[in-house]
Amino acid sequence: MNLNRRDFLKFAGATTATAALTSLPIKAEATEHFTGHPDRKGILVDTSLCIGHNCRRCEFACAKENYLPTPDKPPEDASVFDQRRRTHPDQFTVINRFPGRSEDMPVYAKKQCMHCDEPACASACLVGAFKKTPEGAVTYDASVCIGCRYCMVACPFDIPTYEYNSALHPRVRKCTFCFETKLKEGKAPACVEACPREVMTFGKREDLIKVARQKIARNPDKYVDHIYGEHEVGGTSWMYLSPVPFDSIGMRTDLGTTPYPELTRNYLSAAPLVMAIWPSFFLTLYLFNKRKDQIAAEENGKHKEESA
Amino acid sequence: MKHLLAFTVLFALLLIGESSHAKSGPNNGCAECHVCSNPTLSDPCLRGCPRSRATVEDIKLGPDRILINEIEVEYDAVPFAHRLHAEMTAMDKGCQNCHHFQEIGGITACKNCHPEHIAEENLEQPGLKGAYHRQCLGCHQEWSHDTSCEICHLKKGSELAEPQVKSGPGSRFAGLNEPVKRVWNSTYGGGTVVTLHHRNHTEKYGVECAACHHAEGCAVCHAKKEQTTQVRHSEEALHAICNSCHAEMSCDQCHLKSEALEFSHARTGWPLKTYHERLTCRRCHGDNHHFTKPSTDCASCHKPWDTTTFKHERTGLALNETHLETDCAECHVGANYTVAPTCNSCHDTDITFPASLPGNRTR
Known part of the structure; x- marks a missing residue:
């Protein structure tokens, strides 16, 4: 058989189709939606209540709880709000200031790990260092981490940070939801405990959604009609209410509601298949053709000899 | 027989209690206080009831100072100047400014509703710490942005004294910067200029703030920035305020061609010297709505007065x-x-x- 270009394309198409067809059952398995651990805890942040300046008690409480250095600038120093800050290996949570409805009433938004229901960091991690616990926290195990920092690329909220200044045992650092010290025993994290105005409410995630809905319904003028984190990237344990649109308080509104792991799951589930079938198939095809050519050449040789 | 009598009395008492409870509700409408249609004792499903505006007299019945010390952790108690704050609320919504939930028959303290720790079954209700801070910091943030803890909290181990918040009538605390005078330009056909000598009204004539200022938030007077606050009222509101005292005056007495001069006692033919000049009008002219001419005889005020004890x-x-x-x-x-x-x-x-x-x- 002499394989021309057209035949080759037919073969390749058929193989890909077969691969796609055979991967269908895998896909169906992958899209079986994970509804999250029942009774997992969450936190509702009502940004309209945060006073920010002269307080930042959450930042200080977080540092104390996680044995991190005390934040450089004291609470009464307003210059911390001059630029937008992000999380840092030494600071797992930061408060940023954003313009509010009027110049006099800015909005202060706390930033920390959102503890996604289906965390992108966990799906990107090669060694499974990240885990979503049944209590709601996304935890990190430094003992298995290989330092690839894929988690940092994967996170839609830019949360994990890396100890670049540590030469021997650099770790990925992020908010822990105070899992080991508090959440495990059903207690609220240190930042929530420290907040004087109870800006953050700790409780079962499903209850918090109800509370948030009630708050919006009772004060429609006070809040934007949206619970940030209820559906974003498939839902997060930390959720936010805001008096101004969320993109104006530094929160991404282009993330969609699909869990990040799901975006790559179908594609990645086909990868082993392609990796396993394509090489063997093409090798067979190649060997088959080679043998055929060889036989043809031999026969041709014989024929020539005979005719000669 | 004894039992029957006791039961009857008890039943009668219950009936009286029930009827007074039903009557004391505003307009006797259950739904104004109860959210559900069948409230029970175990689940009264109460909501914050609307209440009539507290009068100045009601406000004076409240405690003068409250020591908030239920949840001390980092700091000592907060000596809260309750009366002072209550008097200011006369310019806004009255007691309801803070006591947003009203039980029938009285004012409810914060700690009666708000638990020390948020209850899992009622996550919407803030805990006591949150409730206090939300009340206080709402205003104390809007004014001066000074939210440091020691403006209210006493440090551990310090003597119980007044907190650092400087209070008291007339203090220029938290950006309160009373205007000396206000001048309006009206469209009235006669004179177009209306002048209000504001500070004279408050300091000399003894007009209380709440006499003119109603339903105004704290920040109206306590501006965040140090500046003379400009309270904006509609034309109707302004006339209503002035007319509450000056109803008998004609339009032309306020609407003048040019700014009105400040009241000068000398123009009455009786110039006041150093001592009398510092007195409020009411000290000599009495508490009447219309000031009357007092006697020129010193002894009419300075009693008892005799030459042997006079200094x-x-x-x-x-x-x-x-x-x-x-x-x-x-x-x-x-x-x-x-x-x-x-x-x-x-x-x-x-x-x-x-x-x-x-x-x-x-x-």
């Missing part, structure tokens, strides 16, 4: 030793203290008052 230095002139022993009538001839004293009873004509003084001026 002359109060007039601003401390007499020297010689003159202290002189009889009043020697200088104040005919006991007429409204005219300049004479020295001629004892001295030659070259010595006159006030060129020569019988002592030293004290002010």
Whole structure:
């Protein structure tokens, strides 16, 4: 058989189709939606209540709880709000200031790990260092981490940070939801405990959604009609209410509601298949053709000899 | 028989209690206090009831100072100047400004509803710490942005004294910067300029803030930035406020061609000197709505007054030793203290008052 270009394309198409067809059952398995651990805890942040300046008690409480250095600038120093800050290996949570409805009433938004229901960091991690616990926290195990920092690329909220200044045992650092010290025993994290105005409410995630809905319904003028984190990237344990649109308080509104792991799951589930079938198939095809050519050449040789 | 009697009395009492409860509700409508249609004792499903605006008298019944010390952790108690805050709420919504939930028959303290820790079954209700801070920091943030803890909290181990918040009427705390006067330009056909000498009204005439200012948030007077606050009222509201005292005045008495001059007592033909100038009008003219002409006789106010106990230095002139022993009538001839004293009873004509003084001026 002499394989021309057209035949080759037919073969390749058929193989890909077969691969796609055979991967269908895998896909169906992958899209079986994970509804999250029942009774997992969450936190509702009502940004309209945060006073920010002269307080930042959450930042200080977080540092104390996680044995991190005390934040450089004291609470009464307003210059911390001059630029937008992000999380840092030494600071797992930061408060940023954003313009509010009027110049006099800015909005202060706390930033920390959102503890996604289906965390992108966990799906990107090669060694499974990240885990979503049944209590709601996304935890990190430094003992298995290989330092690839894929988690940092994967996170839609830019949360994990890396100890670049540590030469021997650099770790990925992020908010822990105070899992080991508090959440495990059903207690609220240190930042929530420290907040004087109870800006953050700790409780079962499903209850918090109800509370948030009630708050919006009772004060429609006070809040934007949206619970940030209820559906974003498939839902997060930390959720936010805001008096101004969320993109104006530094929160991404282009993330969609699909869990990040799901975006790559179908594609990645086909990868082993392609990796396993394509090489063997093409090798067979190649060997088959080679043998055929060889036989043809031999026969041709014989024929020539005979005719000669 | 005894049991039956006791039961009957109890039943009657219950009935009375029930009926008064039902009647005491606003307009007798259950739904105004109860959210659900069938409230029970175990689940009364209450919501914050609307209440009528507290009067100034109601406000005075409240406690003067409350020591908030239920949840001390880092700091000592907060001595809260309750009366002062209550009086200010007379300019807004009254007690309801803070006591947003009303039980029938009285004012409910924060701690009666808000638990020390948020209850899992009622996550919407803030805990006591959150409730206090949300109330206080709502205003104390809006004004000056000074939210440091020690403006309210006493430090551990410190003596119980007033917190650092400077309070008291007339203090210019938290950006309160009362205007000296306000001038409006009206479209009235006669004079177009209306002048209000604001500080005269509050300091001299003794008009209470709440007499004019109703339903205004704290930040209306306590501006965040140090500046004279401009309260904006509609034309109707302004007329209503002025008319509450000046109803009998004609339009042309307020609407003038040019700015009205500040009230001067000298124009009444009775210029006030150092001491009397500092008094509020009501000290001499009484608490009447219309000020009346008081008697020009000093004794009409200065009672009891007699020459043996009178301290002359109060007039601003401390007499020297010689003159202290002189009889009043020697200088104040005919006991007429409204005219300049004479020295001629004892001295030659070259010595006159006030060129020569019988002592030293004290002010």
